[in-house]
Each structure stands twice: as C-alpha cells, then as structure tokens.
Amino acid sequence: MASSEVARQLQNDNCRPLSLSGHVGFDSLPDQLVNKSVNQGFCFNILCIGETGIGKSTLIDTLFNTSFDDRVSTHFQPNVRLRAQTYELQESNVRLKLTIVNTVGFGDQINKEDSYQPIVDYIDAQFEAYLQEELKIKRSLYNYHDTRIHVCLYFISPTGHSLKTLDLLTMKNLDSKVNIIPVIAKADTISKTELQKFKIKLMSELVSNGVQIYQFPTDDETISKINATMNGHLPFAVVGSMEEMKIGNKMVKARQYPWGIVQVENENHCDFVKLREMLICTNMEDLREQTHARHYELYRRCKLEEMGFRDTGPENKPVRVPLLKGYTDSKKSISHSHASVESLQETYEAKRHEFFGELQRKEEEMRQMFVQRVKEKEAILKEAERELQAKFEHLKRLHQEERMKLEEKRKLLEDDMIAFNKRKAATELLQAQAFASTPSVSLKKDKDRKNFM
Amino acid sequence: DDKEYVGFATLPNQVHRKSVKKGFDFTLMVAGESGLGKSTLVNSLFLTDMYRDRKLLSAEERITQTVEITKHVVDIEEKGIKLRLTIVDTPGFGDAVNNTECWKPVADYIDQQFEQYFRDESGLNRKNIQDNRVHCCLYFISPFGHGLRPLDVEFMRALHQRVNIVPILAKADTLTPSEVERKKSKIREEIEHYGIRIYQFPECDSDEDEDFKLQDQALKESIPFAVIGSNTVVEAKGRRVRGRLYPWGIVEVENPAHCDFVKLRTMLVKTHMQDLKDVTRETHYENYRAQCIQSMTRMVVKERNR
Numbered sequence: 001m002a003s004s005e006v007a008r009q010l011q012n013d014n015c016r017p018l019s020l021s022g023h024v025g026f027d028s029l030p031d032q033l034v035n036k037s038v039n040q041g042f043c044f045n046i047l048c049i050g051e052t053g054i055g056k057s058t059l060i061d062t063l064f065n066t067s068f069d070d071r072v073s074t075h076f077q078p079n080v081r082l083r084a085q086t087y088e089l090q091e092s093n094v095r096l097k098l099t100i101v102n103t104v105g106f107g108d109q110i111n112k113e114d115s116y117q118p119i120v121d122y123i124d125a126q127f128e129a130y131l132q133e134e135l136k137i138k139r140s141l142y143n144y145h146d147t148r149i150h151v152c153l154y155f156i157s158p159t160g161h162s163l164k165t166l167d168l169l170t171m172k173n174l175d176s177k178v179n180i181i182p183v184i185a186k187a188d189t190i191s192k193t194e195l196q197k198f199k200i201k202l203m204s205e206l207v208s209n210g211v212q213i214y215q216f217p218t219d220d221e222t223i224s225k226i227n228a229t230m231n232g233h234l235p236f237a238v239v240g241s242m243e244e245m246k247i248g249n250k251m252v253k254a255r256q257y258p259w260g261i262v263q264v265e266n267e268n269h270c271d272f273v274k275l276r277e278m279l280i281c282t283n284m285e286d287l288r289e290q291t292h293a294r295h296y297e298l299y300r301r302c303k304l305e306e307m308g309f310r311d312t313g314p315e316n317k318p319v320r321v322p323l324l325k326g327y328t329d330s331k332k333s334i335s336h337s338h339a340s341v342e343s344l345q346e347t348y349e350a351k352r353h354e355f356f357g358e359l360q361r362k363e364e365e366m367r368q369m370f371v372q373r374v375k376e377k378e379a380i381l382k383e384a385e386r387e388l389q390a391k392f393e394h395l396k397r398l399h400q401e402e403r404m405k406l407e408e409k410r411k412l413l414e415d416d417m418i419a420f421n422k423r424k425a426a427t428e429l430l431q432a433q434a435f436a437s438t439p440s441v442s443l444k445k446d447k448d449r450k451n452f453m
Numbered sequence: 454d455d456k457e458y459v460g461f462a463t464l465p466n467q468v469h470r471k472s473v474k475k476g477f478d479f480t481l482m483v484a485g486e487s488g489l490g491k492s493t494l495v496n497s498l499f500l501t502d503m504y505r506d507r508k509l510l511s512a513e514e515r516i517t518q519t520v521e522i523t524k525h526v527v528d529i530e531e532k533g534i535k536l537r538l539t540i541v542d543t544p545g546f547g548d549a550v551n552n553t554e555c556w557k558p559v560a561d562y563i564d565q566q567f568e569q570y571f572r573d574e575s576g577l578n579r580k581n582i583q584d585n586r587v588h589c590c591l592y593f594i595s596p597f598g599h600g601l602r603p604l605d606v607e608f609m610r611a612l613h614q615r616v617n618i619v620p621i622l623a624k625a626d627t628l629t630p631s632e633v634e635r636k637k638s639k640i641r642e643e644i645e646h647y648g649i650r651i652y653q654f655p656e657c658d659s660d661e662d663e664d665f666k667l668q669d670q671a672l673k674e675s676i677p678f679a680v681i682g683s684n685t686v687v688e689a690k691g692r693r694v695r696g697r698l699y700p701w702g703i704v705e706v707e708n709p710a711h712c713d714f715v716k717l718r719t720m721l722v723k724t725h726m727q728d729l730k731d732v733t734r735e736t737h738y739e740n741y742r743a744q745c746i747q748s749m750t751r752m753v754v755k756e757r758n759r
Contacts, residue, residue, distance in 0.1 A: 053598035075602045110604055111551045157597055158627070159488020163512035165550050186597055189627035191697055205512055257629055258710050260702020268700050 041095040043146050044284060045126075047082075047178065048100065049119060049170065050155025051107035054185045059153070059240035060100055062253060062264060063276055064089065067242060068100065077105030080118045084147075099147060107166055116170040123149050123177050127299040134300075148296060150287045151214070151279065152178045155185040156202065156235060160194050163205050171211045177295055179214035179287050181279065182206070187237035187270050188255060188262045195237055202235055216278055217286050230278050236271035239264055309347050476535040479726060480585060482616065483540065484559060484608065485593025486547040487515075489623035494591075494682035495540055497695060497706055498718055501527060502684070503540060520545040520558045541587060547604055556608045563587050563615045567741040586738060589652070589721065589729045590616045593623040594677060600639040601647075609649045615737055617652035617729050619721070620644070625679035625712050626697060626704045633679045640677050651676070654720075655728055672720055678713040681706055 048056040052073050061067050069085060084101040101122070106115060126148045133144050152174060156167060171180060182202070184190070190198060206213060213234070216227035241264050245254040253264040264272050279287075483491040492504040503525050510518060523542045528535065543559050566585045573582045590612065594605055609618055620640065625633060644651060654673055661669075681704055687696045689703045697704040706714050721729075 051598060055597075072599060075598055075600065108602055110607065111553050113551050157488070157595075159486075161488045161509055165512050165516045165548060168512045168516070169550055186627050188699070188701075189624050191699055209513055255629060257626070257702065257704075258708075259626075259704045260699065262699075262701050 038094060040142075041097060043097045043099075044288065045099040045101065045147060045149050045151075047119075047123070047149045047152040048102050048155065049106060049152060050103065050185060051157060052077075052105060054155045054157060055240050056102055056153075056155055056185075058242065059155075059183075059185070059238055061242050062240040062272070063280065064098065073104055075105075075108045077108055079109065080105050080115045082118060082122045097145070101149065107164075112166050112169075115166060116173045119170070120173055120177065123174070124299065127177075127296055128303070130296065131300055131303060148291055149178050150284075150291045152180045154180055154182045156182055158184055158186050158189050158198075158237075160190055160198050162201050168205070168209055168211070171206070171213075172209065175212040176298065179290055179295070180211075181214050181275075182235040183275065184235050184237040186239065188239045190237065199233075199235060199237070214287070214290070216283055223282055226282070227278075230274060233271060233274055236275040236278075238272050238275055239270040240272070308351060473534060476537065477726075478537040478539070478584065479730070480539040480541060480587050480589075481721075482543070482559075482563075482587045482590040483593070484543045484546055484590055485621075485623065486595065487544070489593040489595060490680075490682050491542070491591075491593055491623075493684055494621075494623075494680055496684055497682040497714065498721065499527075499529060499538060501529065503527065515545070515548045516550055518545045518549060520555050522558060522562045539585070546608075552604055555604075556611045559608075560611050560615060563612070564741070567615075567738055568745075570738065571742055571745060586733055587616050588726075588733045590618050591621050592618055593621050594640060596622055596624050596627050596636065596679075600636060601643045606643070606647050606649070609644075609651070610647065613650040614740065617732055617737070618649075619652050619717075620677035621717070622677045622679040624681065626681045628679065637675075637677060637679065652729070652732070654725065672716060675713050675716050678717040678720075680714050680717055681712040682714070 046060065048060065050056050052075050057069060057071075066087075066089070068087060081104045082101050083104050084099055086097060086099045089096045089098055103119065109115065130144070130146065130148055133139055133141060154167070154171060157164060171182070174180060184195075184198070184202075187195070216231050218224040218228050218231075239255065239262055241253050241255050241262075243254065243256075244251045245256060245261060246252075247254065247261065247263060252266075255262045255264075262269050264270065267273050481495075483495060485491055487509075492507070496502055496504065521544050523544060525540045525542070527538050527540075529538060530536070541562070546555055546559065549555065563586075566587060570582065570584060570586055573579065592605070592609060594601065609620070612618060622628075622633070622636060622640070628636065654669065681697065683695045683697050683704075683706050685695070685697075686693050687698045687703055688694075689696060689705055694703075694708075695706045697706075705711050709715050
C-alpha cells in the first residue's frame with residue numbers, strides 16, 4: 001500500500017536498522033496472515049455490463065468453470081436493471097464467496113440516455129452500505145459481507161469499428177467508481193488483422209476521452225513484467241463456451257463452426273487465458289485493494305464532505321492526511337486521527353441536533369397548517385349549512401302561503417255549495433207546493449206514481 | 454400451317470432487345486446500426502468497392518450525430534447488360550444514445566422519392582422521368598443479441614408499407630449452425646408477432662419443375678438470410694475465394710454451407726430483382742399515390758365547404 005510507505009517514511013526519521021544474531025522467526029508473519037485469511041474465506045464481486053445476448057453469463061461460466069444461471073433475457077425490458085447472485089466456490093482449501101452482478105436490458109431501449117444511471121446507483125448503494133456499517137458505534141466489519149464491486153467487466157460489441165456511444169457514456173460515468181476491465185465480446189467474429197486495428201482504435205478512443213480503465217499493477221517486481229505485457233493486450237478479445245469438444249486426446253472448451261473449431265483456451269485463438277490469468281490468478285487481491293483504498297475512499301470522502309464534515313487538526317487547521325484504518329504507532333498520526341475523530345463526532349452531534357430541530361419545526365408547521373385547513377373547511381361547511389337552512393325556510397314559507405290560498409279557495413267553494421244547496425231545497429219546496437194546488441193533474445200523476453212504485 | 458403462324462411469338466425477344474438497349478436500374482437501400490457489415494456486404498454482392506474513401510466517425514462524434522441519407526450511384530455491366538445501381542445508405546441510424554424516431558429521415562426519404570415520381574408522372578412532359586424510388590431495403594439485424602430489438606421492430610413497422618424489406622442476419626460467422634437456426638426461427642416468430650410485413654416471394658407457378666419449386670421453398674425458409682461479407686480474397690484449398698481468414702479456419706463467403714450469401718445474391722440479382730421493382734411500383738407506390746390523392750381531395754372538399 002502506498003500509504004503504508006508514507007507511514008514508513010515518517011518513522012524513518014527516528015528509526016535505525018538493526019542486524020539479527022540468530023533466527024527469530026517473524027519471517028512467518030506472511031504465513032500467519034495467509035492462514036488467517038484462508039480461514040476467513042475470500043469475497044469477490046464482479047459486475048458485468050453489456051448488451052443483452054453479448055455473452056456475459058457464458059463468459060463468467062467459462063471463467064469459473066461452472067454453470068451458474070440459465071436465464072435468457074428478452075430485448076424488450078423498459079429500463080436497465082441489475083441482477084445479483086452470490087455463490088460459494090471452493091478450490092483446494094480456499095473458499096470464495098463470489099457475487100456476480102449482471103445488467104438486464106442494457107442497450108435495448110431506443111432512448112439510452114439514462115441507461116448508465118441504475119449502474120452508478122447500484123455501485124454507490126454498495127459503498128453506502130459499507131459506509132453505514134463503518135460509521136456504526138457497534139460494528140462488525142470483520143463479519144460483514146462486502147458487496148462492493150471489485151471489478152467491472154465491460155463487454156464491447158465486436159463491430160470492428162470503434163466504441164459505441166453508449167459505451168463511452170457509461171464508462172465515463174463509472175471510471176472513478178470501479179475498476180473497469182474492457183473486453184471484446186464474441187471475438188471469434190474478428191480476424192487477426194482486424195483485431196489489432198480494433199484494439200488500437202478502442203484504446204485511443206478511451207484515452208482521448210479521458211476514461212480511466214484498470215491498469216494491472218507494475219510496482220511489485222515479481223509480477224510487474226507480466227502485468228506490463230498484459231496491459232498492452234487490453235482490451236482482451238474473449239470467446240466463451242461451456243461446450244466441450246475432443247481435440248487430439250483432450251476434451252477442450254470450444255465452438256464448432258463449419259469452417260473450423262475455435263478453442264477457448266488456445267492463446268492463438270483468443271485472449272481468454274490472459275483474462276483468466278490476470279483477473280483471477282494474479283490480480284484479484286489488488287482489485288479488492290484498489291476498490292477499498294481508492295474508489296471506496298473517494299466515495300466516502302465525497303459523501304462526508306456533502307454532509308458537512310471537515311478534517312480539522314488540534315489547531316483547527318485542515319489536515320492533509322486522511323483518516324485511514326490500519327494506522328498504528330506514530331504519535332502524530334494518532335493525534336491527528338484523534339482530532340479528526342473528535343471533530344467527526346462533534347460535527348455528527350451538531351448535525352443531528354440541527355436535523356432534529358429542523359424536523360420539529362417542520363412538524364409544528366405541518367400541524368399549524370392542518371389546524372388552519374380544518375378551520376377553513378369548518379367555516380365553509382357552516383356557511384353551506386346556513387344557506388341550506390335559509391333555502392329550507394324560504395320553501396317552507398312558500399308552502400304555507402300556497403296552503404293558505406288553497407284553504408281560502410276551498411272555503412269559497414264550500415260557501416258556494418251551501419248556497420247552491422239552499423237554492424235547490426227552496427226550488428224543490430216551491431215545486432211541491434205547486435203540486436198540491438192542481439188535483440186532476442196530480443191524480444194522474446198519482447196513478448203514474450202508483451204504477452211506478 | 455402457314456396461315457396458323459402469325460409471328461407474335463417473337464414478342465419476348467423484342468422485349469428483351471429493347472430492354473437491353475434501354476438498360477436497367479435498381480435502387481437498393483441498406484439500413485442498420487454501424488459495424489454490422491453493411492458496406493462489406495454491398496461490395497461483396499456487386500463485386501466492386503463502393504466505399505473506398507469513406508470516413509468512419511468516432512464514438513464521441515456519434516453521440517449527437519443525426520441520421521443522414523447518402524447515395525452512391527454506379528454503372529456496372531455484365532455480358533452486354535447495363536445496370537445503373539444506386540445504393541442508399543443510412544449512416545447514423547441507431548448509433549446515437551437517444552434514437553427516438555431515428556427512422557423518420559429514412560421514411561421521409563422514401564416518401565420524397567414517391568412524391569417526386571408522382572409529380573413527374575402527372576406532369577406534361579414525361580419523356581425523361583427519373584425513377585429514384587427505392588426498390589428494396591436490406592435491414593441488418595445484429596447477431597449478438599437474442600433476436601429482434603425494440604429499434605428493429607420500430608424501424609420495420611415504420612417502413613414495411615413503404616418499401617420491400619428483406620431482413621438480413623448480419624456477421625453470421627459469429628454463430629454456429631444450430632445457433633443460426635435458432636435465431637432465424639426466433640426472428641421469424643417475432644416478425645409475425647409484431648405484424649411486420651416483409652417482402653414476400655411470389656408463389657411459383659404450378660407448372661414449374663420440381664427443382665425450381667424446392668429451390669423456391671428453400672429460399673423462403675432461409676429468411677432472414679444469415680450473411681457474411683468480405684472485401685478480401687484469400688486462398689482456400691488451392692482456390693482463390695472471397696473470404697475471411699481466421700486462425701481456426703477460412704470462412705468462404707460463397708460457400709452455401711458457411712452462409713446464405715449465395716441465396717441472397719441469387720434472390721436479389723438473379724431471380725427477384727424485377728419482382729422487387731414491380732412490387733414497389735404496383736403496391737407501395739400505388740398506395741402512396743392513392744393516399745396522396747385522397748388527402749388532396751379531402752383538403753379541396755374542406756376548402757369548398759368553408
């Protein structure tokens with residue numbers, strides 16, 4: 001780690017080398033470390049970004065020599081999602097917890113302006129989860145299942161021309177968050193000469209657009225030579241296949257065409273072996289380290305600065321040395337880190353207070369508004385009620401008046417009827433009297449009457 | 454018998470003679486994302502190098518590029534038959550980050566040719582009408598996915614009533630024979646599912662011989678044509694062929710066991726070129742013309758009623 005070298009520099013000022021007069025035994029320290037980590041098990045997270053059908057799952061299957069997941073996706077997803085799956089693998093006595101994250105629906109939409117966003121969000125979410133754990137009072141970082149993405153395999157479509165616009169856009173948004181290793185997918189469609197030109201074009205496009213891809217480290221002499229060579233072969237042109245064919249007297253992974261057989265592990269045919277060597281055998285640990293020491297630290301710093309934290313030393317001046325885990329011994333560093341922790345804690349408390357106060361204020365505001373609204377509503381309802389009442393009264397009155405009018409009319413009619421009856425009675429009386437004074441007529445009438453009766 | 458003989462049996466010969474004198478023309482459109490081998494295929498089809506001096510844009514330049522329509526016109530001759538070939542290209546199609554309605558410039562171009570022909574046909578002097586109507590559109594489908602993509606469906610649906618669409622499965626040397634079969638049937642299924650009307654080969658007459666019928670049937674079942682193109686000649690088994698040289702073998706473009714290139718060329722040039730032109734004239738153009746007239750009359754009626 002570069003930072004431990006800085007620490008060592010600080011120590012060199014008051015430190016002198018001593019020679020030993022016998023074998024002490026601390027040369028077993030690396031072994032102790034290795035034993036511990038083997039017991040703990042390792043964790044590795046790969047993110048595969050590429051168009052639907054470009055061969056992401058097949059390549060991962062081929063790399064780890066296991067059939068992980070069979071699902072075939074459709075091209076008609078409305079947006080880009082990520083699908084993560086975790087597997088426990090074991091090779092000799094080494095246990096690996098491997099998480100594979102694949103994009104689903106990448107590159108299928110007609111408008112791809114937002115395609116990179118879900119990926120950025122996912123990576124940030126893993127960083128955030130780790131940060132939350134790190135900030136806890138009671139933490140369990142040593143049992144924590146680290147989901148941060150250690151490497152991103154970006155699958156480039158083998159057009160033979162250049163990067164696609166989506167590739168450029170996506171990689172630009174990811175290069176400061178994750179180690180990107182670009183690979184040329186389905187490379188058995190590109191001939192040797194075309195491949196050379198294609199690789200050169202791709203790398204020059206990446207460079208001219210300032211995209212930082214992962215470089216295999218060349219600071220360790222034991223692997224610097226091989227890493228440097230491999231850096232020159234990027235992007236790796238890969239072919240994946242889980243189908244086996246008999247070549248000579250061995251079963252090899254291959255793809256059979258009418259015009260020949262492409263052997264996955266033949267270095268003449270494609271760069272698969274190089275990728276496996278670099279990704280898994282040589283640099284897996286460095287990828288994990290870079291993720292933690294560079295990408296995660298950047299995320300953490302940005303996030304904390306956003307929240308208002310500042311690094312301040314005992315004189316309240318900003319401090320250059322960032323807070324890193326694993327610092328030991330140096331008094332200066334302790335005081336610095338101590339101060340930082342204090343200010344961190346203080347600022348945290350202050351922020352908490354502030355937020356709490358803000359929360360209360362907002363609650364009060366809401367309550368006031370609520371009460372106000374209720375009052376207004378009440379007033380409106382009351383008014384409506386009043387109007388209704390008034391209408392009702394008015395109608396009632398009208399009804400009364402109608403009734404009275406009718407009453408009067410009825411009375412008149414009744415009086416009329418009485419008068420009419422009286423006249424009728426009077427007329428009948430007169431008629432009867434007229435009868436009595438004319439007998440003969442009445443006899444006849446009597447006879448008639450008798451006959452009638 | 455002399456009185457039975459009239460002489461019009463020579464008509465076909467007369468037609469033949471006149472057509473040779475007049476010469477032929479054909480307009481072919483190629484469409485699809487860049488990097489699918491369209492230019493290479495056109496060169497292979499017509500055995501010329503049409504794209505010698507073209508400049509390809511970089512990814513950065515393509516982010517905001519709009520779709521262009523470019524034309525290359527060449528005169529080629531074979532055994533006394535002259536063909537004026539127009540290739541219409543659509544650089545930029547599907548290349549931007551946001552490809553909403555990127556099919557529109559293509560559809561507009563086709564309509565413009567129809568419109569121009571319509572105007573010329575209705576004009577007074579019809580001696581030298583230039584026919585720039587597009588007779589066939591080869592649409593390139595990517596072999597790296599699982600079948601059709603949303604953009605493919607949109608494009609074909611927007612154009613299937615304007616031009617004869619022949620779908621092509623591009624860069625087929627990335628697929629093993631079983632993968633080719635699977636993709637072809639998937640694509641045919643999807644074409645049916647989305648209601649896309651691609652160019653239909655005419656049914657052969659019942660009095661054609663069995664060989665021809667079988668060939669015709671095989672042709673229909675090859676859609677989409679899985680093609681490979683090449684700009685280079687390589688040495689294979691002592692012969693010089695157009696092909697692609699790999700460390701594991703040589704792909705021969707004209708080998709029917711390797712790809713459908715020969716089928717496509719036969720269909721496009723040897724057997725169905727005239728039919729493609731006829732369908733364009735009799736169906737697509739007539740539809741356009743009828744629609745045009747109808748909308749014009751509707752406008753006139755509206756004006757009158759105002």
